[in-house]
Amino acid sequence: MLEDELGPVVQRLILGERLRELRDAAGVELDEANDRISRYRGKLSKIENGMLAAKETELEVLFKLYEVPGPVADEVRKLGMEARKRATPERVPDWSRxxxxxxxxxxxxxxxxxxxxxxxxxxxxxxxxxxxxxxxxxxxxxxxxxxxxxxxxxxxxxxxxxxxxxxxxxxxxxxxxxxxxxxxxxxxxxxxxxxxxxxxxxxxxxxxxxxxxxxxxxxxxxxxxxxxxxxxxxxxxxxxxxxxxxxxxxxxxxxxxxxxxxxxxxxxxxxxxxxxx
The missing domain is CATH 3.30.870 (Endonuclease; Chain A)
Incomplete structure (x- = not known):
């Protein structure tokens, strides 16, 4: 893996862990949430495992399904933006979790x-x-x-x-x-x-x-x-x-x-x- 790919990887992993936490807290099954964002089985699993970055529209659907409060949604939106970047600076700034x-x-x-x-x-x-x-x-x-x-x-x-x-x-x-x-x-x-x-x-x-x-x-x-x-x-x-x-x-x-x-x-x-x- 190239060095300049590591930044987005970090953010994808963090984003995936946060989305898994939110889904668990909401008591929503993986398949149910996956069906809401994609017709392709397994996509959400890849997102939660850090293999894919969720799109803006997909995040909004999940926020509604999980009933995510505004401040938490804003934090995850920021993670999503970073995860979708092709490259990031040498240092990735710290934030919650x-x-x-x-x-x-x-x-x-x-x-x-x-x-x-x-x-x-x-x-x-x-x-x-x-x-x-x-x-x-x-x-x-x-x-x-x-x-x-x-x-x-x-x-x-x-x-x-x-x-x-x-x-x-x-x-x-x-x-x-x-x-x-x-x-x-x-x-x-x-x-x-x-x-x-x-x-x-x-x-x-x-x-x-x-x-x-x-x-x-x-x-x-x-x-x-x-x-x-x-x-x-x-x-x-x-x-x-x-x-x-x-x-x-x-x-x-x-x-x-x-x-x-x-x-x-x-x-x-x-x-x-x-x-x-």
Whole structure:
């Protein structure tokens, strides 16, 4: 797939996930909705899977069928416009639900973070972290933390993606929410570390500098689109990048210098014991 095709692919995947969510929420069967927009069986399935971009007229029919409120319809219309483009800029601007939709569509996830990333957080840790955010309102903290926890629970399912995560050793010491919140967070990490689809590594202090940890990021591989997208967090938002070479190389170096999985689990056990005292 050509690099300049990845932008529309991202938007098609996001659009498809949003339309599936709206259809499920409305309790409408796939075949019924498909019949409303096309005489060709399977078209809506392709739209929901990110293989096709829905036309403007098709979206309007679905909005009416699903009884989609105005603000949500406006958001999805914007997604539809982006999905129908033939090319997009190097950076795809972030807006509501983008990352969650891509994470749900990903078959492989690679992460490098100096703190525990949202996907692996407990509810308490997530709340404590979000409360310090300069861009998250207090009213949104509990809901956002709950959503992070639920995303992590998906990793326990049979069809969960394969996850490789490298955390800086500082994540095991920074007392986000206090020592007991950190202790329960480390216990959750230990649970994830025993899942067959999760490979967890800690990059020790002794490894020295790591470009991967100085700029937290996630690499999402979307198998059905044959595309890898880099999700890069900033203080006030995030970007989706089509050029992932530098991020893939940084992750490889970070993972290479990190502790093996067995040593990582042993270090988690020691830190949990320390926090018990």
């Amino acid at each position: 983008q990352y969650v939709a891509l994470e749900r569509a990903a078959s492989e996830i690679r992460m490098a973070y100096a703190e525990v990333p949202g996907l692996l957080q407990t509810l308490e840790y997530g709340q404590a972290q979000l409360l310090r955010s300069p861009v998250v309102t207090g009213a949104d903290v509990v809901g956002m933390a709950e959503a992070r926890w639920q995303r992590g629970e998906r990793l326990r399912r049979a069809n969960a993606p394969k996850v490789w995560a490298v955390l800086g050793e500082e994540a095991l010491y920074r007392e986000v929410g206090g020592p007991q919140v950190l202790r329960r967070q480390l216990q959750r990490l230990r649970e994830f570390a025993h899942l067959p689809n999760v490979s967890l590594h800690v990059l020790p202090f002794s490894a020295g500098a790591s470009p991967a940890l100085s700029c937290p990021f996630t690499l999402l591989y979307i198998e059905r689109a044959r595309a890898t997208i880099a999700y890069v967090e900033t203080l006030t938002g995030s970007d989706y990048l089509r050029s992932t070479g530098a991020y893939s190389l940084a992750f490889e170096h970070c993972q290479r210098d990190a502790l093996p999985e067995d040593d990582t689990r042993a270090l988690l056990d020691r830190r949990i014991t320390d926090l018990d005292q």
